[in-house]
Amino acid sequence: MDTKDLDARSYTDLLKGYIKTQDERALYGAEQISKSFIKNNILPEEIVNLHIQALLEIYPDLHELIQPSMNFLLEAMISYGLAHQEYQQLREKQLELRSEIHLAARMQQILLQSEIPQTDDLDIGVISVPANQMNGDYHHFVRGKDGSINIAIADIIGKGIPAALSMSMIKYAMDSFPESEMSTNAILKSLNRVVERNVDPSMFITMFYATYKPDSGKLFYSSAGHEPGFFYSSKANRFKEIEAKGLVLGVKPDTTYSQYELELNKDDMVILLTDGVTECRKGDQFIERDEVLEVIRTYMHLPAQEIVNRVYRHFERIQNFQLKDDFTLVILKKVV
Amino acid sequence: MGSQSYVTIMKEWDIVAARQMGRDIAKNLGFGTVDQARITTAISELARNIHLYAGEGKVCFEIVESLEHKGIRVLATDNGPGIRDLSQVMEDGFTTSGGLGAGLPGVKRLMDDFDIESEVGKGTKITTTKWVR
Incomplete structure (x- = not known):
């Protein structure tokens, strides 16, 4: 039967x-x-x-x-x-789709992963966690022949699969630049042209690009409308917003950018982030940007990687373990 | 091939006539109550599609026999606007009338064999068969 x-x-x-x-x-x-x-x-x-x-x-x-x-x-x-x-x-069908996206997300992770360069000068920590399966945030590190370290952090307005697809394009465009020989504003200028030509007009990308030169101990940087990061001066024991003006990538074909600089001394920190960090939500309310700094201050005696991990865990928890937006945080700590 | 009979669909009540004829044939062939209801629902859906989208058409019935079993074949034809994207109308979740379970995917589920040919501006022909178990 x-x-x-x-x-x-x-x-x-x-x-x-x-x-x-x-x-x-x-x-x-x-x-x-x-x-x-x-x-x-x-x-x-x-x-x-x-x-x-x-x-x-x-x-x-x-x-x-x-x-x-x-x-x-x-x-x-x-x-x-x-x-x-x-x-x-x-x-x-939904289960099938989900496993397909899962595969795509893993592929994206492999494509976009960037190793943290080991240097005597800087202690670098990074964490990047997507809200959904695929990440619309991007970061990478490239070391130049002269020992300089190039850091890019970017955010696509929008999230999910379309954002993730655009990210892959950004990566390959940047791979084709001689990054370590270009100034930070020249890189954004070239990238802007690529984005303007290839990305849907409804999509925008913000990027913060920085180069650290160990010889001078200076950080050169430019921003394309990216969420401002922070500079921590050990001497003053204060956090300051890193100001940099520049239009979001992909709006106009002929946008130009400025390059700024900052001198780093021992125990100074540079904090780069995406708006997924500063726009964490507690219930219905956004957190204050200062709240991020308070949390960083609590953990800043730790190694850089440990700081970003702890900060992430803090905000993950206050959001009930459900990120609303992709979360990327980079911390550079000058150790000598 | 067996006998053929048909109902011309011109107004909504013709749908009922098509259902009635289909049900009678199914009953005589020895289909159970559940399958009779399924065949009738499929016929209804096909006739309604003709009524709603083509305005006029025909639903024909044929008794078919293979080596092992007998079945009913329903042929729905019209000279209406045709269907541009067949894959789309055969997709679950796509219906112009809204709601789950309706439309051509529903007909396909209710019956055993299903085939559709359509040409834009010329019309649509749907052939579907159910076998007595």
């Missing part, structure tokens, strides 16, 4: 028992069999039919008006059966 026949048999038995006793135990049995129907994809019209057959078995001379009324019910169930089947299929 297959499960269908088995269910039919026990349905009839349960119904018989229930009509006789009308007790809760038989109804509990009905609940169990209902789950079994779902599991075995028994459609509503088949259940109605099962009921008709069971009735006819229990009462062979069923009132002649009952049966047509049951047939009417059966007919009325057909569309529910169809809707159920469609729902099942859509569910399967």
Whole structure:
């Protein structure tokens, strides 16, 4: 006997028992069999039919008006059966889609990963976590021949798959530049042209680009409308916003950018981030930018990687472990 | 190939006539109550599509026999506007009338075999069969 026949048999038995006793135990049995129907994809019209057959078995001379009324019910169930089947299929499709996106996300991670350069000068920590499966934030590190360290951090306005796809394009555009020989503003200028030409006009990319020169201990930087980072001066024991003006990438083809500079001394820190960090939400409210600094201050005695990890964990928790936006935080700590 | 009969669809009540003819044929062929209801629902959906989108057309019935079993074949034809994107109308979740479970994917589920040909500006022909189990 297959499960269908088995269910039919026990349905009839349960119904018989229930009509006789009308007790809760038989109804509990009905609940169990209902789950079994779902599991075995028994459609509503088949259940109605099962009921008709069971009735006819229990009462062979069923009132002649009952049966047509049951047939009417059966007919009325057909569309529910169809809707159920469609729902099942859509569910399967959704699972497929989800695993496909998961694969894409892993591929993206491999494509976009950037190793933190090891230097005697800087202690570098970075964390980048997507809100959904795919990341619309981007960062990378490139070491120049002269020992300089180039750092890019970017954010696509928008998130999810379209943002992630644009990110891959940014990466390959940048790979083709002789980054370590270009000034930070020249890099943004070239990149702006690539973005303007290739990205949908409704999509914008913000980027902060910096080069650290170990010889002079200076950080050169430019910004294309990116969320301002912070500079921590150890001497003053104060955080300051890193100011840099520049238009978002992709708006106009001929945008130019300025280069700024900053001198780093021992124990100074540079904090770069995306708006996923500063726009964390506590309930309905955005946090204040200062709140980020307070948290960093709590952990700033730790190594850079440890700081970013702790800061992330802090904000992950206050957002109930559900990020609203991609979260990227980079901390550079001058150690000598 | 067996006998052929048809219903011309011109007004909404013709849908009922198509259902009736289909149900009678299915019953005579020995289909159970559930399958009768499914076949009838499929016929209804096809006839409604003709009524709503082509205005006029035909639903034909054929009794078909293979080596092992008998079945009912339903042919719905019209000279309406045709369907531009067949893959789209056969996709779950896509219906112009809204809601789950409706439309041509529903017909396909209710029946065993399903085929559709359509040419924009010329019309649509849907052939679908259900076999007695």
